[in-house]
Amino acid sequence: MGDQLLVGTRKGLLILRRDSAGDWRQDSVHFLGEPVSMVLADPRDGNLYAALNLGHFGVKLWRRRAHGTEWGVCSVPVYPPQPEPDPRRESAPDGVPAAARTGDRAEASPPAPVPWSLQQIWSMEAGGTDEPGVLWVGTLPGGLFRSGDGGATWALNRPLWDRPERSEWFGGGYDTPGIHSICVDPRDSRHVTVAVSCGGVWQTRDGGKSWNCTASGMVADYMPPERREDGNIQDPHRLVQCAGHPNAMWVQHHGGIFRSGDGGMHWQRLHARPSSFGFAVAAHPRRPNTAWFVPAVKDECRVPVDGRLVVTRTRDGGVSFDVFSDGLPDVPAYDLVYRHGLAVDHSGDRLAMGSTTGGLWISESGGERWKLFSAHLPPIYCVRFS
Known part of the structure; x- marks a missing residue:
C-alpha cells in the first residue's frame, strides 16, 4: 500500500506517513505559506515534484531527488511568443475565422485572445516506464508541455496547441481553458489522453505528433441543443484511467458521470444519487468497474447535497452506486472537493480526500469508512499517494 501521502494546499505541501501502528502522522511541511497547485511522486525514480503558483512572482517548479532532503529549482514551461492578430480580418491570434470559433454567424464578434503565458501548472504526470525522465504537464491556458530530462527543459506540444479547434476552448472554473488531467497508457507510452476544461478529451497515439478529439457520447447541457454533443466544447472536470485495464476510463463531467470501456473513444452517461455532479473521481487500479466520486449540487450552488x-x-460500471458517510462530518457540512482532491493507492483499498475547507x-476500507486526519488545514488542492 501507499504509506506516504502528499497533500498540496494553499499554504504549503504536507507529507504524511503511516507508522507501524497504522496511524497517519505529519512527517514534514514544505513551502510553508505558498500555494502548491500540483505534486507528483515519480514512481520510476522516486523524485518528488511540487508546482507553486505565486501570483505576481509567477509559477515555480521544484524537485527533490529520491532519498534527498533538499529541493532544487526546475525550469518551468515557457510559451513561445504570441503572434500578432491579422488586422485584415476578424480572427483570433491563431488566424481562425470568427465563424469557425463560434459555430454561428460569420459576423459574430471574436472572443478575447487567450494570452500565451503560463498561469498555472494544473496537472503533472510521469511518462512510461520505458521513458526515463519524461514528464507531461498540463497548464492554464490550455498548453500541454513535455520534458525529456526530468524538468530541466520543457517543450510546448505544438500539434495540440495549433489545432484550429483550440480557438473554441473556454474556461471552466478559471477564466481560461486548462488541461487538468493526463493519462499515459501503461501499455504504450506513446498513447496519451488529456482532458480540457472546456475543450473535451483529446488523444495521441504517436507521442504527441497528432491528436484527435474523442468525446463521443458526452453531453454539455449548458450549450444550445445543436451543440450539446460537440466534443470540442465539453467540460470534463476530471479524467482517470484504470491502470490494470486501461480501456476503462472515467470522467466526472460538468454534465454528470461518464464511463468508457474502449479507451475513451466512446462515452456512456451514468446517473448516480444523490447527484451526478462533482469534480473529483478516482479509479480502482485493477477493477475496471469500480470508481469513487464526491457528489455536489450543480452550478451556482456548489456545496454537498443537503x-x-x-x-x-x-x-x-455505474449501474448502481453506494453512498458512504461513516466518519465524514454531520449535517451541516459544506466541504467541496477539488478535481485532484480524491486519490486511491495502488492497493485499491486506501483512499484520501481533501476539501476546500x-x-x-x-479510508482504509475502500471508501466505506473514513477517519479524519485534520479539519483545520488550508484549502486542499491535491492529494496523491506515493
Missing part, C-alpha cells in the same frame, strides 16, 4: 458530505462508489480524511 449539506451532507458523502462519497459514492460503483462496483458494477481544509478537511483531510483517509
Whole structure:
C-alpha cells in the first residue's frame, strides 16, 4: 500500500506517513505559506515534484531527488511568443475565422485572445516506464508541455496547441481553458489522453505528433441543443484511467458521470444519487468497474447535497452506486472537493480526500469508512499517494 501521502494546499505541501501502528502522522511541511497547485511522486525514480503558483512572482517548479532532503529549482514551461492578430480580418491570434470559433454567424464578434503565458501548472504526470525522465504537464491556458530530462527543459506540444479547434476552448472554473488531467497508457507510452476544461478529451497515439478529439457520447447541457454533443466544447472536470485495464476510463463531467470501456473513444452517461455532479473521481487500479466520486449540487450552488458530505462508489460500471458517510462530518457540512482532491493507492483499498475547507480524511476500507486526519488545514488542492 501507499504509506506516504502528499497533500498540496494553499499554504504549503504536507507529507504524511503511516507508522507501524497504522496511524497517519505529519512527517514534514514544505513551502510553508505558498500555494502548491500540483505534486507528483515519480514512481520510476522516486523524485518528488511540487508546482507553486505565486501570483505576481509567477509559477515555480521544484524537485527533490529520491532519498534527498533538499529541493532544487526546475525550469518551468515557457510559451513561445504570441503572434500578432491579422488586422485584415476578424480572427483570433491563431488566424481562425470568427465563424469557425463560434459555430454561428460569420459576423459574430471574436472572443478575447487567450494570452500565451503560463498561469498555472494544473496537472503533472510521469511518462512510461520505458521513458526515463519524461514528464507531461498540463497548464492554464490550455498548453500541454513535455520534458525529456526530468524538468530541466520543457517543450510546448505544438500539434495540440495549433489545432484550429483550440480557438473554441473556454474556461471552466478559471477564466481560461486548462488541461487538468493526463493519462499515459501503461501499455504504450506513446498513447496519451488529456482532458480540457472546456475543450473535451483529446488523444495521441504517436507521442504527441497528432491528436484527435474523442468525446463521443458526452453531453454539455449548458450549450444550445445543436451543440450539446460537440466534443470540442465539453467540460470534463476530471479524467482517470484504470491502470490494470486501461480501456476503462472515467470522467466526472460538468454534465454528470461518464464511463468508457474502449479507451475513451466512446462515452456512456451514468446517473448516480444523490447527484451526478462533482469534480473529483478516482479509479480502482485493477477493477475496471469500480470508481469513487464526491457528489455536489450543480452550478451556482456548489456545496454537498443537503449539506451532507458523502462519497459514492460503483462496483458494477455505474449501474448502481453506494453512498458512504461513516466518519465524514454531520449535517451541516459544506466541504467541496477539488478535481485532484480524491486519490486511491495502488492497493485499491486506501483512499484520501481533501476539501476546500481544509478537511483531510483517509479510508482504509475502500471508501466505506473514513477517519479524519485534520479539519483545520488550508484549502486542499491535491492529494496523491506515493
